């Protein structure tokens with residue numbers, strides 16, 4: 507384990523916790539991760555239908571999200587639960603992206619999906635269960651699209667950072683780390699958000715670091731507080747699950763924010779960011 511490098515903090519004001527001179531911003535077209543602004547990704551856990559995806563996309567955009575999330579292939583604990591629409595979703599994804607003028611990040615679960623997914627996403631998501639899938643990481647290292655690398659739920663920070671290197675050694679420097687909660691002895695909530703890992707990765711690597719409060723806590727009512735905590739701690743952004751009717755969601759409904767929850771969360775998020783002197787990344791009007 508490396509020792510903690512705190513040199514950048516010695517003269518730091520609270521306002522430069524994220525501009526520590528280390529983070530190298532990653533561009534996803536016109537969206538910057540790890541720059542002076544805080545970046546919000548939102549959308550459903552799974553893309554379920556054209557109506558559900560479009561409604562969610564329009565709602566999160568109007569409340570300030572700059573990029574969309576949405577799973578096409580889902581890695582579920584049980585093989586009997588919804589596995590994602592798969593290629594069926596490709597029939598309408600482009601139309602939703604065009605109508606909303608947004609870009610998509612979606613999870614890749616198998617290296618063979620690169621060819622098809624590349625047409626629809628501007629950033630690949632590597633899920634927690636695949637952080638150790640070195641064959642997948644190596645393939646993504648050969649692409650030139652950014653990769654959001656989620657931390658394995660039982661992975662040491664050191665293993666997470668080494669996983670990122672599997673992508674960068676291939677020549678793809680566009681890695682964004684995502685802390686999404688880890689397994690601890692605590693079972694009251696789905697996982698435990700490790701903000702230590704966020705501040706550690708910010709202090710010791712050049713990767714932008716974002717937080718997924720939805721999977722970290724797994725309880726709708728508690729998601730906003732953790733999103734705000736992530737912003738206050740100096741994360742570069744968040745990725746949040748939103749569903750127009752969470753009770754009908756085919757995956758992760760219990761942690762999906764409603765459209766109005768998301769709006770409320772964004773309003774206070776902006777106030778918190780203002781308090782710590784960081785602007786919210788907004789789309790050009």
Ligand code: PEP
Pocket residue numbers: 551577581632633634635656686718721
């Ligand atoms: C997801 O983003 O919906 C997901 C499955 O996340 P994770 O890989 O963090 O469990």
Ligand code: MN
Pocket residue numbers: 551552721747757758
């Ligand atoms: Mn999910």
